[in-house]
Amino acid sequence: MNKGYFGDFGGCFVPELLMPPLRELEEAMRRIMPTTGFTTALEDLLRNYAGRETPLTHCPGLSGKLGFNLWLKREDLLHGGAHKINNTLGQALLAKLMGKTALVTETGAGQNGVATAIAAARLDMTCTVFMGAEDVARQSSNVRRMKMLGADVHPVESGSRTLKDAINEALRCWIATQRTTHYCFGTAAGPHPFPTLVRDLQSVIGRETRAQILARAGRLPHAVVACVGGGSNAIGMFHPFLEDAEVRIIGVEAAGTGEPGCCNSAPLNLGTPGVLHGQRTMLLQTPDGQIEPSHSISAGLDYPGVGPEHAWLHATGRVEYGLADDAQALSAFKTLTRTEGILPALESSHALAYVLEHRESFPKNGHVIVNLSGRGDKDMNIVRGALGDELQGQSSVTCCP
Numbered sequence: 001m002n003k004g005y006f007g008d009f010g011g012c013f014v015p016e017l018l019m020p021p022l023r024e025l026e027e028a029m030r031r032i033m034p035t036t037g038f039t040t041a042l043e044d045l046l047r048n049y050a051g052r053e054t055p056l057t058h059c060p061g062l063s064g065k066l067g068f069n070l071w072l073k074r075e076d077l078l079h080g081g082a083h084k085i086n087n088t089l090g091q092a093l094l095a096k097l098m099g100k101t102a103l104v105t106e107t108g109a110g111q112n113g114v115a116t117a118i119a120a121a122r123l124d125m126t127c128t129v130f131m132g133a134e135d136v137a138r139q140s141s142n143v144r145r146m147k148m149l150g151a152d153v154h155p156v157e158s159g160s161r162t163l164k165d166a167i168n169e170a171l172r173c174w175i176a177t178q179r180t181t182h183y184c185f186g187t188a189a190g191p192h193p194f195p196t197l198v199r200d201l202q203s204v205i206g207r208e209t210r211a212q213i214l215a216r217a218g219r220l221p222h223a224v225v226a227c228v229g230g231g232s233n234a235i236g237m238f239h240p241f242l243e244d245a246e247v248r249i250i251g252v253e254a255a256g257t258g259e260p261g262c263c264n265s266a267p268l269n270l271g272t273p274g275v276l277h278g279q280r281t282m283l284l285q286t287p288d289g290q291i292e293p294s295h296s297i298s299a300g301l302d303y304p305g306v307g308p309e310h311a312w313l314h315a316t317g318r319v320e321y322g323l324a325d326d327a328q329a330l331s332a333f334k335t336l337t338r339t340e341g342i343l344p345a346l347e348s349s350h351a352l353a354y355v356l357e358h359r360e361s362f363p364k365n366g367h368v369i370v371n372l373s374g375r376g377d378k379d380m381n382i383v384r385g386a387l388g389d390e391l392q393g394q395s396s397v398t399c400c401p
């Protein structure tokens with residue numbers, strides 16, 4: 001691969017001061033990650049500490065209503081409550097073997113912050129987390145968890161006070177602390193080599209899913225579906241299926257309020273190419289290159305950019321990228337909760353919403369897999385605020401309207 005490029009996207013557009021730690025990381029990936037010491041230790045952590053492999057759950061109630069088999073890959077059942085720990089355990093282990101003693105990271109929904117704080121505690125490292133002040137307010141339960149785990153949480157007041165601004169601050173912090181510190185980037189985005197590193201660590205999701213559906217259904221799925229923020233849970237699910245031409249692969253971006261001209265978090269559908277956070281990718285930006293504010297009800301999708309491999313997969317047409325808005329995600333949250341007894345994260349609810357809204361596009365009696373990237377406990381206040389009493393009663397919810 002041409003130095004971290006995916007077609008025209010990717011690369012390493014960073015200030016000179018960031019080149020040494022990025023080069024050091026790239027060299028460590030080559031030297032340390034293929035060793036038996038690394039792979040054995042990571043496998044042990046993932047299996048016996050984080051809870052892999054995660055189940056592939058068939059949804060009998062929803063399948064009956066939809067007319068095809070709906071399956072969920074249960075990343076919500078991992079330690080910490082989301083897929084993020086696949087990546088943080090891998091990066092923390094790598095950093096430890098590189099001789100680093102500290103981790104710095106960014107977080108939106110707080111799940112990457114929690115997962116990094118968990119990895120740091122387990123591997124006896126310190127942890128600093130930058131989080132937009134708006135996200136600190138809307139994901140307060142995760143802020144409490146990070147602090148409990150010993151992390152130093154810094155609210156970021158600049159810009160839109162969300163994930164984009166948290167990444168800016170984390171990169172600045174890394175410039176100053178690079179000798180002792182590893183930047184545990186939380187998604188498959190940013191400068192090379194992060195998109196490749198995070199994808200490789202998250203691809204365990206798709207590898208397991210492929211083997212599980214072959215064993216349970218005796219065939220490959222008709223479609224795999226995942227929400228796309230920076231893109232890590234999606235690329236982790238998609239990558240092992242890219243060569244299977246018969247499998248439809250669908251990423252779902254957040255359409256925000258869904259009103260024309262209103263903020264969204266859908267750079268693949270509604271953005272243009274540009275450079276942000278060290279990568280050339282699709283961005284929400286003005287014609288003269290100023291980053292526009294994003295919006296999604298789910299903090300983890302609230303980012304004006306996307307990982308460069310998704311930008312390339314979008315350009316090639318191999319992966320479809322659809323949209324689900326805030327209201328559709330809330331409705332999917334409600335439906336899954338009441339039909340299958342599973343509380344999904346609002347991020348993952350976007351992927352499910354797409355399937356519910358486009359049910360006619362999937363074959364009767366077919367097999368459709370949604371990556372349930374995280375659990376919804378962190379979103380209780382938002383859902384209660386948005387749905388009010390609707391979720392309190394017994395009979396007011398219509399499933400699969």
Ligand SMILES: Cc1ncc(COP(=O)(O)O)c(C=O)c1O
Binds near residue numbers: 109111188230347373
């Ligand atoms: C549960 C969950 N799913 C999805 C995402 C989006 O991130 P990514 O696109 O990197 O998977 C997040 C981000 O915080 C998350 O917490």
